[in-house]
Amino acid sequence: MDTLLLQQRPAPGVLLLILNRPDKRNALNQALVRALDEALATAAADEDVACVVLTGDQRAFSAGADIHDQHAHGADVALSGERLAAWQRIADFEKPYIAAVNGYCLGGGNELAMMTDFIIAGENAIFGQPEINLGIFPGDGGTQRLPRLIGAKNAARMILTGERVSAERxxxxxxVSEVVANDDTVTHAVRLAAGIAGKSRQAARLAKATIRDGLDLTLADGLKLEHDNLRPLFGTDAQKDNMARFAAGERSHSGGEPARHRTSASA
Structure with a gap:
């Protein structure tokens, strides 16, 4: 199982997870989903990990679920309690989480990428939900997350036609939040992750939770959640130190712009 998911530490506070079934275009079989679930659980408890980058290879982030498994076992494998529980834990990962996508990002691969906080795509990335071509429809969150990200009509077109979408589209x-050169996809995502890791980790986790949980609330309830989650950050070392530096920069500029290029302390 160790070879199905490679792990690297490319920058302080950053864990890089690499899907590694290149002969299957990183298709998400049970073993790979289990390996990812376990790796994220370990990362959640690791104080040295502040942000995770998930990627595949230049040919494919992931071409989707393992169709051979589903063909052989049908709904029993696709909708098994164990598998769905693992997918939910992957979606609920509490730390910041970035997908770096090159090549095919189809079906379950696209659904996996949508579970992260945002997606960096290479110019060669291709997205899609082609399940309709197999006589089914997306079952790992595609019918729910995709409309929330791109609107119901765009999502319906992708899901009902099964058509593939370029990185630019x-x-x-x-x-996706940004399209970069193919060779820069992972390095750029790691650079962003390192920047996140250098900020208050408590603030980053609470900001992520507030965004995620607020999507299921009314605006009024979401604003209350925002205020409730913001309050504990006042009085932390990161808040006091960073605001003190900001205030000192204001004073040093005699009322002008605050000093630039500060680095935030980690909580």
């Missing part, structure tokens, strides 16, 4: 629709 995915960016225009709001599925």
């Amino acid at each position: 995915a960016w225009r629709m709001g599925l």
Whole structure:
């Protein structure tokens, strides 16, 4: 199982997870999903990990669920309690989490990428939910997360036609946050992750939770959640230190712009 998911520490506070079934275009079989679930559980408890980057290879982030498994075992494997519980834990990962996508990002691969906080795509990335071509439809969150990200009509078109979407079009629709050169996809995602890791880790986790949990609330309840989650950050070392530096920079500029290029302390 160790070879199915490679792990690297490319920068302080950053864990890079690499899906590693290249002969299957990183198809998500039970063993790979289990390996990812276990790796994220370990990362959640590891104080040295502040942000995770998930990627595949240049050919494929992931071409989707392992169709051979589903063909052989049907709904019993696709909708097994063990598998769905693992997917939910992957979606609920509490620390910041970035997908770096090159090549095919289809079906379950796209659903996995949507579980992260945002997606960096290489120019060669191709997104899609082609399950309709197999006589089924997305079952790992595609019918729910995709409309929330790109709107119901765009999502319906992707799901009902099974058509593939280029990185540029995915960016225009709001599925990905940025498109970069193919060779820069992972390094750029790692650079962003390192920047996140250098900030208050408590603030980052609470910000992520507030965004995620607020999507299921009314605006009024979401604003209350925002205020409730913000309050504990006042009085932390990170808040006091960073605001003190900001205030000192204001004073040193005699009312001008605050000093630039500060680094935030980690909580």
